[in-house]
Amino acid sequence: MGNCRSTSIPPLLNPNTNEISVGEKEKADLLNSYFCNISISSDDGVTPPDLPLRTQHSLDIDEITEDEIKDILKSLEIGKASGEDCTSISHQMLKYTSNSVCVPLSFIFNCSMRTSKFPSCWKDANVLAFFKKGDKSTVSNYCPIALNNLNKIYLAYILPLLEYACELWDRCCVRDSEKIERLQFEAARIITGLPQFASIESLLFETGWETLSSRRNRRKLCLFHKIHRNNVIEYLMDCISNYTEDNYYNTRNRSHYRVPRCRLDIFSKSFFPSSIRAWNLLPLDIRSIQSSPNFKNTIRRNDISFLVPKYYFIGNRMENILHTKLRHRCSPLKADLYRVNLVNDPSCECGCPLEDSIHFFLECPLYINFRNQFFKNIQHLADISIEHILFGTDEITVEQNTILFRNVHSYIRHTKRFFD
Ligand SMILES: [Zn+2]
Numbered sequence: 001m002g003n004c005r006s007t008s009i010p011p012l013l014n015p016n017t018n019e020i021s022v023g024e025k026e027k028a029d030l031l032n033s034y035f036c037n038i039s040i041s042s043d044d045g046v047t048p049p050d051l052p053l054r055t056q057h058s059l060d061i062d063e064i065t066e067d068e069i070k071d072i073l074k075s076l077e078i079g080k081a082s083g084e085d086c087t088s089i090s091h092q093m094l095k096y097t098s099n100s101v102c103v104p105l106s107f108i109f110n111c112s113m114r115t116s117k118f119p120s121c122w123k124d125a126n127v128l129a130f131f132k133k134g135d136k137s138t139v140s141n142y143c144p145i146a147l148n149n150l151n152k153i154y155l156a157y158i159l160p161l162l163e164y165a166c167e168l169w170d171r172c173c174v175r176d177s178e179k180i181e182r183l184q185f186e187a188a189r190i191i192t193g194l195p196q197f198a199s200i201e202s203l204l205f206e207t208g209w210e211t212l213s214s215r216r217n218r219r220k221l222c223l224f225h226k227i228h229r230n231n232v233i234e235y236l237m238d239c240i241s242n243y244t245e246d247n248y249y250n251t252r253n254r255s256h257y258r259v260p261r262c263r264l265d266i267f268s269k270s271f272f273p274s275s276i277r278a279w280n281l282l283p284l285d286i287r288s289i290q291s292s293p294n295f296k297n298t299i300r301r302n303d304i305s306f307l308v309p310k311y312y313f314i315g316n317r318m319e320n321i322l323h324t325k326l327r328h329r330c331s332p333l334k335a336d337l338y339r340v341n342l343v344n345d346p347s348c349e350c351g352c353p354l355e356d357s358i359h360f361f362l363e364c365p366l367y368i369n370f371r372n373q374f375f376k377n378i379q380h381l382a383d384i385s386i387e388h389i390l391f392g393t394d395e396i397t398v399e400q401n402t403i404l405f406r407n408v409h410s411y412i413r414h415t416k417r418f419f420d
Pocket residue numbers: 348349350351352355359363364365366
């Protein structure tokens with residue numbers, strides 16, 4: 001909380017001293033100590049009851065191997081967010097050092113599993129104080145949310161619900177499939193702040209998500225891979241024997257399966273027929289991958305063409321949302337509103353007939369002083385163009401893009417075009 005940037009939190013009442021805290025640091029300290037307090041488990045040192053064992057079986061969790069970690073590190077996408085703070089190791093570094101860094105990492109992970117301890121530095125996060133309801137000056141009316149957590153909450157808690165047993169119900173009708181897809185787009189709108197009229201492409205671009213239907217296809221392939229490798233419970237392995245070719249044991253291509261004849265659409269879309277069709281289309285080298293994580297990573301890599309850069313998530317949420325809206329021509333600029341018939345006139349207050357993002361960032365005489373400063377701050381980073389201002393560029397580092405984006409946010413703030 002030391003680097004508090006928001007000024008939207010009003011003076012807070014210190015519940016211990018009954019004094020009002022006004023300064024940003026004082027308020028941040030107050031919220032921080034409150035959040036720490038409510039996170040402590042209050043078991044009062046009571047030992048848990050001695051529950052009788054109901055089974056003699058134990059759950060064995062295999063050690064994580066160096067090769068598994070290496071596979072995962074090698075599949076990291078360069079440029080993707082690597083963590084909550086700027087001191088975290090970049091994906092590029094992890095990828096290039098995967099051969100050696102997998103050794104200490106496997107030691108740390110296995111040690112953590114064996115001792116049931118979670119390294120405390122992994123619990124550090126940049127935290128936002130999120131106002132719940134009631135009196136804004138009361139500390140207990142705020143709850144802590146780590147930055148980018150809306151995205152993480154969706155991925156960790158909502159998405160698994162939308163995908164529960166989806167390998168089975170993926171044969172559902174188009175209408176139901178579209179209905180659940182719309183739910184994900186709604187979540188994307190909430191997270192990105194993009195308006196209703198933003199396109200689906202914009203939502204997927206900003207979140208880096210795939211459509212649920214393409215995720216389901218991949219999950220089915222992953223399950224099929226496990227069945228193929230005899231890595232599942234027996235009754236599933238029995239099922240697949242119905243689909244092996246007669247000359248299965250003689251053919252040099254043992255990974256090819258027979259697509260069953262389907263009279264009904266609902267059977268054709270069910271797990272085995274649809275997965276077998278997708279499986280038979282996979283290149284042989286992918287079908288022959290042995291480890292499940294490696295298979296999953298390989299087909300995911302082939303699927304996703306774009307990953308959201310880390311710097312798309314930085315800064316104050318309001319400014320970040322405005323930047324996102326400008327990127328997708330969904331902003332409150334007159335030309336953007338005119339495009340979707342929300343205003344009759346696309347012209348700028350300065351008299352220019354078209355107030356679009358090019359005009360706002362590069363031309364409008366109303367903001368000339370802010371623009372001069374803005375250009376001075378970014379001209380050493382990259383060529384000044386509307387593409388670079390809105391999207392950043394691969395030609396410079398993630399850190400330089402972050403500085404560029406912070407300056408864009410600062411320009412948006414100083415012009416007061418969107419808020420006072
Ligand atoms: Zn203008």
